[in-house]
Amino acid sequence: MSASDSSQAWTAGPGAALRGSIRVPGDKSVSHRAVMLGALAQGVTRVTGFLEGEDTRATARVFERLGVRIETPSASERIVHGVGLHGLRGSDAPLDCGNAGTGMRLLAGALAGQAFDSVLIGDASLSKRPMRRVTEPLAAMGARIDTVEGGLPPLRIHGGRELRGIEYTLPVASAQVKSALLLAGLYAQGDTVVHEPHPTRDYTERMLAAFGWPIEFSPGYARLSGGHALRATDVAVPADFSSAAFFLVAASVIPGSELLLEAVGMNPRRTGLLSALRLMGADIVEENPRSEGGEPVADLRVRYARLRGVEVPQALVPDMIDEFPALFVAAAVAEGRTVVSGAAELRVKESDRIATMAAGLRALGANIKETPDGAIVDGGALGGGAVESHGDHRIAMSFAVAAQLAAGEVRIGDVANVATSFPGFEALAAKAGMRVGQA
Numbered sequence: 001m002s003a004s005d006s007s008q009a010w011t012a013g014p015g016a017a018l019r020g021s022i023r024v025p026g027d028k029s030v031s032h033r034a035v036m037l038g039a040l041a042q043g044v045t046r047v048t049g050f051l052e053g054e055d056t057r058a059t060a061r062v063f064e065r066l067g068v069r070i071e072t073p074s075a076s077e078r079i080v081h082g083v084g085l086h087g088l089r090g091s092d093a094p095l096d097c098g099n100a101g102t103g104m105r106l107l108a109g110a111l112a113g114q115a116f117d118s119v120l121i122g123d124a125s126l127s128k129r130p131m132r133r134v135t136e137p138l139a140a141m142g143a144r145i146d147t148v149e150g151g152l153p154p155l156r157i158h159g160g161r162e163l164r165g166i167e168y169t170l171p172v173a174s175a176q177v178k179s180a181l182l183l184a185g186l187y188a189q190g191d192t193v194v195h196e197p198h199p200t201r202d203y204t205e206r207m208l209a210a211f212g213w214p215i216e217f218s219p220g221y222a223r224l225s226g227g228h229a230l231r232a233t234d235v236a237v238p239a240d241f242s243s244a245a246f247f248l249v250a251a252s253v254i255p256g257s258e259l260l261l262e263a264v265g266m267n268p269r270r271t272g273l274l275s276a277l278r279l280m281g282a283d284i285v286e287e288n289p290r291s292e293g294g295e296p297v298a299d300l301r302v303r304y305a306r307l308r309g310v311e312v313p314q315a316l317v318p319d320m321i322d323e324f325p326a327l328f329v330a331a332a333v334a335e336g337r338t339v340v341s342g343a344a345e346l347r348v349k350e351s352d353r354i355a356t357m358a359a360g361l362r363a364l365g366a367n368i369k370e371t372p373d374g375a376i377v378d379g380g381a382l383g384g385g386a387v388e389s390h391g392d393h394r395i396a397m398s399f400a401v402a403a404q405l406a407a408g409e410v411r412i413g414d415v416a417n418v419a420t421s422f423p424g425f426e427a428l429a430a431k432a433g434m435r436v437g438q439a
């Protein structure tokens with residue numbers, strides 16, 4: 001079975017209360033970056049808690065093709081033998097980023113400063129995602145990157161270019177664009193400065209600092225200059241808040257549930273869903289807050305609560321950008337109306353996440369109306385039926401949660417891509433008490 005096998009389907013729900021304690025896999029954003037910086041560093045980086053997902057494995061394979069030795073001593077562990085900033089070797093074959101926007105956009109930045117040419121390709125979904133947001137500012141830094149018509153992948157990155165730092169204000173809040181510019185900035189003359197319209201996840205900044213690169217950053221701002229070196233360091237990857245999100249919603253909405261999610265990464269730029277669910281009346285307690293590998297981590301105890309619809313504050317949107325499919329499920333079964341706005345970015349993810357969630361929830365009887373930058377959802381009961389994930393991992397898992405509360409069984413189509421971010425979802429969901437399995 002490959003991640004692009006669109007014939008794979010699940011049947012899910014109805015389910016019973018969720019119980020016990022689970023740990024979701026490693027953070028995808030941190031895993032991508034750990035391999036990238038480890039590869040460009042001098043020395044050996046040991047990554048623990050690495051996400052064994054298709055997206056992050058694709059990034060590791062790209063660096064292997066570029067001459068980096070990466071060992072897998074055990075599952076969720078990688079030893080990256082860094083080659084230094086100028087030690088990568090060009091590849092004649094195209095570099096396949098799979099389904100990963102993060103992989104392709106960050107690599108565009110890192111490869112723009114190399115002496116050799118590279119071609120970045122992706123799967124059908126990634127091949128439709130906008131790349132001008134990175135190619136245009138990288139071009140302003142002196143890079144030359146060709147796209148196909150409309151600014152789409154494949155990306156042909158020309159090597160041997162002299163890069164210079166720029167000061168750039170992002171038109172949309174995007175950690176991927178910020179990170180692409182910072183990675184190109186490692187190779188640039190002078191300062192690279194990025195301003196954001198709203199702060200986004202700062203893993204690249206934190207990890208560059210941990211690898212010894214001088215960098216100044218604060219929420220919404222980052223500045224570095226070229227001409228330094230990265231020094232290998234060990235990276236402990238926390239459990240992915242975005243994967244925990246499905247269980248936060250499921251245990252909140254399924255009567256009688258009480259579930260403990262262990263060691264979840266609590267970087268404030270990721271936990272917007274927690275704030276939104278609490279506004280809706282959720283009962284989620286942070287236990288044993290601590291720091292692991294330089295990141296805040298906590299165990300999250302979730303108990304069933306009656307949720308009410310809310311207007312989701314726009315300021316939370318970037319901090320929960322990947323959690324809207326799950327939030328729409330909570331809204332569909334909450335009491336009253338939920339309004340989401342300021343979230344047009346959802347239309348350019350692995351699928352158009354406003355359209356795919358609206359279509360699927362409507363097929364289950366929900367009352368949801370799309371708007372250009374969000375949706376208006378009037379909560380109620382859900383029935384069984386058939387829904388499509390359109391190859392989008394987060395959509396598939398969100399429908400699996402919705403199915404638990406449906407009056408009948410739900411068939412969820414095109415689910416293979418769940419392996420991109422959450423391999424083993426069905427087994428873990430079943431362990432917690434959900435009903436989901438291969439159709």
Ligand SMILES: O=C(O)C1=C[C@@H](OP(=O)(O)O)[C@@H](O)[C@H](O)C1
Binds near residue numbers: 028030102
């Ligand atoms: O930098 C990252 O690791 C990510 C940034 C976000 O994308 P944008 O930068 O497009 O908002 C997010 O949706 C994606 O899942 C991971």
Ligand SMILES: C=C(OP(=O)(O)O)C(=O)O
Binds near residue numbers: 101102103322394
């Ligand atoms: C948008 C996502 O990832 P990416 O942009 O890396 O494909 C996601 O995981 O929800």
